[in-house]
Amino acid sequence: MICLGIEGTAHTAAVAIVNSNKEILYDNRDMYTKKTGGIIPSEAAQHHKKVFPKLIKEALEKVKKIDFIVYSNAPGLAPCLMEARDAAKNISKKLKVPLIGINHCIAHLSSAHLFTKVENPVYLFTSGANTQIISSEGNRLRIFGETLDVGIGNALDKFGRNIDLGFPAGPVVEQLAKKGKYIELPYLVKGMDVAFSGLVTKTDNLFKKGAKKEDLCFSMQETCFAMLTEVTERALAHCNKNEVVLIGGVAANKRLCKMLEIMCKERNAKFYAVPLKYAGDNATMIAWQGILEYKGKRNRVDINPYERIDEIEINF
Numbered sequence: 001m002i003c004l005g006i007e008g009t010a011h012t013a014a015v016a017i018v019n020s021n022k023e024i025l026y027d028n029r030d031m032y033t034k035k036t037g038g039i040i041p042s043e044a045a046q047h048h049k050k051v052f053p054k055l056i057k058e059a060l061e062k063v064k065k066i067d068f069i070v071y072s073n074a075p076g077l078a079p080c081l082m083e084a085r086d087a088a089k090n091i092s093k094k095l096k097v098p099l100i101g102i103n104h105c106i107a108h109l110s111s112a113h114l115f116t117k118v119e120n121p122v123y124l125f126t127s128g129a130n131t132q133i134i135s136s137e138g139n140r141l142r143i144f145g146e147t148l149d150v151g152i153g154n155a156l157d158k159f160g161r162n163i164d165l166g167f168p169a170g171p172v173v174e175q176l177a178k179k180g181k182y183i184e185l186p187y188l189v190k191g192m193d194v195a196f197s198g199l200v201t202k203t204d205n206l207f208k209k210g211a212k213k214e215d216l217c218f219s220m221q222e223t224c225f226a227m228l229t230e231v232t233e234r235a236l237a238h239c240n241k242n243e244v245v246l247i248g249g250v251a252a253n254k255r256l257c258k259m260l261e262i263m264c265k266e267r268n269a270k271f272y273a274v275p276l277k278y279a280g281d282n283a284t285m286i287a288w289q290g291i292l293e294y295k296g297k298r299n300r301v302d303i304n305p306y307e308r309i310d311e312i313e314i315n316f
Contacts, residue, residue, distance in 0.1 A: 003294070004059060004066045004091070005287025006052070008084030009076025009104045010128060011039050011168070013048040015055035016283035017063045020291050022114060026059045027284050034167045038157055045079035052087040066095055070290025073101025073300060074307035075129070081303040089301075101300045102289045104281075105130060105309045108274075109141070110292060110316040111285035112245040116272040119243065122235045124228060124260070127248035127281075128153035131228070132309075133192065133235045139313045144235045145192030152224060152250050155196035159220055162204040163213050173217045174253050180218025183211065187223060192234060194227045225256045229263050236269060245272040249280035292316050 002025070007014040014029035032039065032047040060066070071088035073081060085101070092099035108125060112118050122144075123134040131147040150158065153170065160169020165176075185202055188195040203216045232244060244264050250256060251273050264271035278284060292315040 001291060001294070002063065002065060002067050003287045003290045004069050005283040005290055006056075006069070006071040006084050006088045007104070007281055007283040007286045008048045008052070008080050008087070009072045010080055010281065011044055012281040013051040013055065014281065014283035015052070015059045016287045017059055017066070018284055018287035018291065022288070024284055026062045027282065028055050028058060029282055030055065036161075036164070036166060038161055038167050041077040041079045044077065045083045048080055048083040048087075052083065056087065056091055066097055068098040068100065068290070068294055069095070070100050070102055070286055070294070072104040072107065072286050073302065074103050074304035076104060076305055078303065078305045081305060085301070085303055098294075099301060100290060100293060101302070102286065102293050103307055103309060103312060104286070106141075106312070106314060107285040107289035108247045109134065109309070110289050111274055111278055112247050112272065113316055114285070114288050115274050115278055116245060118245045118272045120241060121243035121245045121272070122232060122239060122241055124232050124244060124246050125248050126152045126228065126246065126250035126256070128157065130248065131194065133231055134309070135235065135239045135241065136314060141309050141314055143310050144238065145194065145231045148190065148193050148195040149197040150200075152196060152228065153248070155200055155224065156220070156250070158200045159203055159216075162200065163207050163216060165213075170250060170253065173221065174255065176214045176217040177221045177255065180212070180214035180216070182222060183215050183219040185219050185223045187227060189227050189230055192231050194231060196224060199223060221253070221255055225253075225259050228256065229259045232260065233263050233267065236267060242269045243272065244269060245274070247274050247279070251279035252276050289315070
């Protein structure tokens with residue numbers, strides 16, 4: 001079975017082709033970026049509309065036979081979701097093959113099983129809009145903790161925007177942090193939940209008072225990642241599990257990986273992280289989740305910008 005996947009929930013337009021033997025036959029993507037400010041949904045959607053035809057053409061030149069099409073229909077920015085849906089519908093109609101929509105966040109989780117040897121872990125999902133500590137129970141996912149305001153990725157982007165680092169800010173923050181020193185910031189853990197907006201406000205005020213970018217980047221990372229490590233450890237103990245896997249775009253950050261690795265080692269648990277290339281938004285995970293869901297005959301095509309992962313059954 002060969003699936004063409006289309007990702008377009010936020011800043012990344014991506015197309016991939018994967019078969020049921022877990023072979024990646026094609027994988028390419030193009031990210032909407034800005035030198036100043038953050039993501040503007042309508043601009044990102046226009047970016048996707050321009051890029052998708054080129055990526056799809058390249059994919060079909062590489063692989064001629066496609067059994068079905070899958071696209072990320074939830075959750076995400078509505079204008080971007082609609083462009084992904086339209087691109088998927090067009091190619092489905094052209095090739096006369098079935099079309100299904102799948103949940104982008106669940107695809108992130110199932111990518112952990114595609115790219116690592118993890119079996120039954122606590123998932124730490126860290127992306128732009130999402131920050132959740134998750135574990136599976138039966139055929140459902142349970143969210144043990146999450147952000148109370150913004151996702152860690154968006155928090156880092158807002159922080160970066162405030163100190164003129166451009167978008168996306170995460171990679172720049174990670175590099176500048178290597179040269180910084182610690183400044184005490186609010187540590188906002190509430191039970192199993194975390195909050196980041198207060199840190200963004202505090203660092204903005206400190207920057208306006210003359211604090212160095214390097215020191216702010218170091219302190220922002222250390223504080224946010226310590227919060228995430230704490231709640232992940234608590235979930236690990238509560239669920240009585242011995243595996244943690246880090247997924248989502250912020251999984252690319254080596255400092256976060258190191259902190260989680262140290263915590264897991266102290267608890268005699270195994271730590272995994274999705275490979276850097278597939279940590280952020282990509283269509284390979286969409287295609288693979290499509291294969292899993294196609295076997296289960298799920299068929300959801302309409303977009304749902306606000307769908308949560310604990311609202312639907314899982315297929316992995």
